[in-house]
Amino acid sequence: MTSRDAHTPAEPRSGTPLTRRAFTTAVGAAAVTAAGTAGAAPATAAGTAAADVPRERPFRAARGKHARRPNILFILGDDLGWADLSSYGSPHIRTPHLDGLARQGVRFTDAYAGSATCSPTRFSLYTGRYPGRTRGGLAEPIADRSAGLEPTHPTLASLLRGVGYATALIGKWHCGYLPDYSPTKSGYDEFFGNFGGALEYYSKLGLGGEYDLYEGDAEYKDLRYYTRVLTERASEYVRRGHDGGPWLLNLNFTTPHWPWIADGDTGASAEIVRRIEAGDRSALRHADGGSVEKYTEMVEDLDRSVGEVLKALKRSGQEKDTLVFFASDNGGERFSYNWPLTGNKSSLQEGGIRVPSVLRWPARIEGGQVSDLPVFSPDWTATLLELGGARPDPAHPLDGISLAGYLLRGETPKERDLFWRVRGERALRRGERALRRGDWKYYRGRSGTDQLFNLAEDRREQADRAKTDPGRLAELRASWERTDSGLLPYPKAS
Structure with missing residues (x-):
């Protein structure tokens, strides 16, 4: 028996099951060759007798030695629910590009955000630590200029930059405002995006009525639909040669976060802008707008946008050597499809923190795999640092664990909380x-x-x-x- 129900709507439509109990029954020659180490001996999860381990195919690393450090494309959706992708069970939303990414890599069924709202999760990802380790992480979420990610705190970007990575953040930052806080102050060579937690998709007006689209630390004017703009910028970034060196791109979409405006909804955009300019600070929350159909349109647009970036990556010749990770920053809002989970964004019930998460790295990890290992945002920080050859700052110990051994060598991670x-x-x-x-x-x-x-x-x-x-x-x-x-x-x- 596996640790998951076998026939619920949210189960994978394809892929090899990879449960915690089955994970280390064998590693196989592929993992041994790819990792360049001796194969791990068959093992069982804690408290599981060998006879009880299901005879399913183990986690598989891709064949062939490959020592190059990966490029890293880390993509976040915004307020995307756990079952909002068709590969996670949505009966009405079609996400072929993200489903394809999952088929080509690993789909995680028990992956979690670091918190139940936007900015604390981003703190946990950028730092690899619980949000409560830092003052800025206590805001749930950051809503003013009083707090942010201190520039002196080491981050995923600063540590990877220290070992030769080019680093960029495109999209939503939401870890503090200028003049004190910025991606460019926290390890990113380049930044193009918005500082706040939400913005109107065309006008780029934020929660306080301010204009919120920047290149570096200077305003940048572009009144086209925001998801299109971010997709273009990200596609341009991955097409660069980067002088042959590795790169990290955090691509943080605001889709499908409110307001519920899809590409082409210029009338709805104009009405929200009118309300913002009239002093209505609740206009962006769009409590009187949206629908399941509009939400579906936004999620499917997000999927197409990710597909465009992945196409640019493939055409650049870097697909094999790029680790692509996709997740949501927290659970979905009122139009999300979360079945069978209970709860939504802001809650610590499963629907508020369990998020869709897929990973693909063709050079090192075979596709068609499914993992039910419980993992959360700080784990990805630790994992990417190890894969990139960077060491955490001992003065700021990580709360996540590296999954590199799990992914590449079939090692069973030690159970933790x-x-x-x-x-x-x-x-x-x-x-x-x-x-x-x-x-x-x-x-x-x-x-x-x-x-x-x-x-x-x-x-x-x-x-x-x-x-x-x-x-x-x-x-x-x-x-x-x-x-x-x-x-x-x-x-x-x-």
């Missing part, structure tokens, strides 16, 4: 807490009641095991509190 906390957008609203260990999740929602779920059997978080397994509940709660005690406290409500 995934930790989350959120205070919520309103200072007086009760926060949430969550911790996942293996298949088990400890959760305390805004009701203040501790709950315990076995996610392998109940991804929808409806069968509360708190009363039937109080010992496990107490153990996981204590672990959450130990981790929380080492983080910065949230500021007191004023």
Whole structure:
């Protein structure tokens, strides 16, 4: 038996199942050759007898030695729900390019964002640490100029740049505003995009009514549909030669974040701009707009845009040597399709933090694979640093673990806890807490009641095991509190 239900709508339509229990039953000659090391001996996951390990094909690395450090194209969608891709089970959204990316690489079923909202997750990705390690990460999300990612803090970009990578961020930054905070102050050679959490797709007006499209730290005028502009910029970047050296591109789309405006919706755009200019600070949230159909249009446009960038990458001759990763920054909003998960963005229920995640690296990893290993944003930071030949700063230890050994050599990652906390957008609203260990999740929602779920059997978080397994509940709660005690406290409500 695997640890996932076998026949739910959100299961893969193609690909080789790769469960945590099956992962290290064998590595095979392909992984040994690609990694350039001796093969790992067959092993089992903790607590699993060898006879219980399913005889499924193991994780496979691509054949042939290949020592070149990868280019890294890290793509984020914005508020994209876990099942909003057809390869994750959406019955009405068609995403052929992202589905193809998954078929050519690895699709992760149990991948999580570092937090339940935009900017804390970006902090966790750029730093490889819990958002609560830094003052700027306490904002959920950043909404003004009082906080941001300190330029002195090492980042994925600064550490990779230190070992020879060219670095760029195209799209949504959302880790602080000028003059104190900027991608160019945090390790990126180039920046083209917006600083804030949202903007109107044509006018580029942000939440405060400010114009928010920049090249470097200077305003850049372009009133075309934002997703088109970002796609063009990203395609141009990957086509460059970069003098033969490796590069990192963080491509952060704002799609399908509100306002619910698709390419060509100039009338809806004009109305929102009119409201913004009249002083309506709620206009961008578009609470009176949108629909399932409009959301579908935006997600399918995101898919086409990713396809355009991938086509440019292929034509550049760098596809084989480029690691492409796609994910969402948190769970979906009100028009997302999250079945069978419960909850949405801002919640630590599964629908708020579990996100679609796919990885492709043709030179090193074979396609058609599916993994149910629990992973989250800081893990990708640690992984990319190792693959790029960079070392973390010992003064700022990572909270994620590198998955390089898992991906390339069939090594079973040591079981550890995934930790989350959120205070919520309103200072007086009760926060949430969550911790996942293996298949088990400890959760305390805004009701203040501790709950315990076995996610392998109940991804929808409806069968509360708190009363039937109080010992496990107490153990996981204590672990959450130990981790929380080492983080910065949230500021007191004023």
